[in-house]
Amino acid sequence: AQKVTxxxxxxxxxxxxDVTLDCVYETRDTTYYLFWYKQPPSGELVFLIRRNxxxxxxxxxxxxxxxxxxxxxxxxxxxxxSQVVDSAVYFCxxxxxxxxxxxxTFGRGTSLIVHP
Amino acid sequence: xxxxxQSPKYxxxxxxxxxxxxxxxxxxxxxxxxxxxxxxxxxRLIYYSQIVNDFQKGDIAEGYSxxxxxxxxxxxxxTSAQKNPTAFYLCASSMRGPHTEAFFGQGTRLxxx
Numbered sequence: 120a121q122k123v124t125x126x127x128x129x130x131x132x133x134x135x136x137d138v139t140l141d142c143v144y145e146t147r148d149t150t151y152y153l154f155w156y157k158q159p160p161s162g163e164l165v166f167l168i169r170r171n172x173x174x175x176x177x178x179x180x181x182x183x184x185x186x187x188x189x190x191x192x193x194x195x196x197x198x199x200x201s202q203v204v205d206s207a208v209y210f211c212x213x214x215x216x217x218x219x220x221x222x223x224t225f226g227r228g229t230s231l232i233v234h235p
Numbered sequence: 236x237x238x239x240x241q242s243p244k245y246x247x248x249x250x251x252x253x254x255x256x257x258x259x260x261x262x263x264x265x266x267x268x269x270x271x272x273x274x275x276x277x278x279r280l281i282y283y284s285q286i287v288n289d290f291q292k293g294d295i296a297e298g299y300s301x302x303x304x305x306x307x308x309x310x311x312x313x314t315s316a317q318k319n320p321t322a323f324y325l326c327a328s329s330m331r332g333p334h335t336e337a338f339f340g341q342g343t344r345l346x347x348x
Contacts, residue, residue, distance in 0.1 A: 152334050154336060156339075162325075165339075166336040212337075221332055
């Protein structure tokens, strides 16, 4: 069975601080996909990034960066110079190749509060 | 615009009543999902469907029912058998395959009064 753990329930920072959201996953499959989603106060989850298990290259997109490490089964998300608009709940998710169902398994989410 | 539409945004139900939440998508996605979100619980899967006229129970299906008669529609009925129905409900859809991201609706907040 798959599992995604987001140990940080809530993080509070002041604007312009850097913040890292942790995601640890468990799966026995060798082919899998990891995702991050953002849920702003409006409620709708928005896709941020996808990474497959064969691509450990880190990615940077503006103030966002992602660090994927298979050795520690982690897919952490860093926001540099945080802004108030970054305040949201962030979810990490995992899907696997085998079985045919492709159902994403979500972590419990990390609530990020950025204070001005 | 392409996307997923959930309605209504807010719903109030009396105890003992069934209520149906609507979810429509025009993304031509095969797969559709219903999740329940409670504070501190993350997203829990209620039902999912990967093709028309077929659906499967998720982790917390008891007290819920669904249908998938059309590709674009996946309504969720919260029955009186659901013991604690007050929650935020999210519908999502995706193309088939593990590499595809899910697209979400804006959710329906159900309150039992």
